[in-house]
Amino acid sequence: MSKFHVIIPAAGSGSRMASETPKQYLPFLSGTLIEKTLSVFLTCPHIDSVSLVISADDNHWDALSIPVTQKLHVHRQGGNTRAETVLNGLRMLASASDDWVLVHDAARPGLSVALLEKLISELSDDPVGGLLAIPLADTLKRADNDQRVAHTEPRDHLWQAQTPQMFRYALLKEALENPTSHAPTDEAQAIEALGFKPKLVAGELRNLKITYPEDMALLEAVLKAD
Template sequence: MVSHYAIVPAAGTGARFGGETPKQYQLLAGRPLIYYSLAALCRQQRIERVWVVLAADDIWWRQHDWTSLGYKLETVFCGGATRAESVANGLRAAATAADDDDWVLVHDAARPCLSQAMLAALCDELADDPVGGLLAVPVADTLKRADDAERVARTEPRDGLWQAQTPQMFRYGLLSHALAEHPGGTDEASAIEAAGLRPRLVRADASNLKVTYPADLRLAEMILQAKVRVDE
């Protein structure tokens, strides 16, 4: 039986979001944004342990109470300068528990609306996959390529294009090796692709949004409120 573990890289500052407080600690419905990402992972029965990877000089984590997340959560202050470095450091921290064939789910700290249904679908659909994969949604909007003056240079065909989300789920050994050999990608799937493999796309939906700008907080709050009403 293989195990499932999760890593949440949270050492960044969220420069596009703005403000003095890192994006992951901005309040969403009274709690830090990152709380909801961690809660979704800790709640999933198949996930045995969750490592949150923070910057070495993080001063905000200890200002909040995380005890409600339970025993699965482990905190490591070993974040790197990039997402790939933080994930790689998290994988090293997980070496005390994970075997090469175990699954690792890497999830964004700023993607708070992850549902249990999406998590279950990811784990179920990839259970026997030789590579692993990620949650994603087909691109629905028309895509425009801009020139240097921010005018439309051309319209890009959207056929076959998907928008990557997280979690992204790969075997511990495979992901560790891929990130060591190909650290320049913007997500874990990029490293796997650079290693010559083809991750599987598992269909999610737009509610699993990533908070990038302040206006996204309100949208995330509305999604979370709707989820609570459904659960009730």
């Protein structure tokens, strides 16, 4: 039976947060962003292992009181890009080729166990795999070099990608080791470049990625209201 492994790339600095502290270590609710992000996977019985991949010079992780266990593994193998960090995490996994790997953003702490289990349920028999995403609701404008509207983009069939993104170990490793596109921004793009079509699974607005300071207050309010 296939196992389910999680890789969380956490080697970035989060420069758009305007903070000297990497955003995954910023205070959030009763702990930090990374602690909240990890908690859903550590409590989900379907998840066999969680690999957190941090930078070699990360001096923030050791200050947290999160015990490394048989389920949680920390690797100081962060790369220069997200794709490199995820690939390094894959190489550290002792995994069968048909095991599933779920890659999740370190600064996306709003994922619920129910949404995680929905993703696993919908994709566990899928031939390709897929990702959480939400249909775009806002009108999209493409800007010119003067920050004026060049034209309006049709939003039909457009979705905003979220994570986790879930693919078979062997397929994801092949996609990241031999990319046919330059610097894929997520795992689904790397899979698409091999000619596959990942499945879109409806996510939730609460599964927001923290990118800007105002995102913190918004998501805290949403989660406190649950």
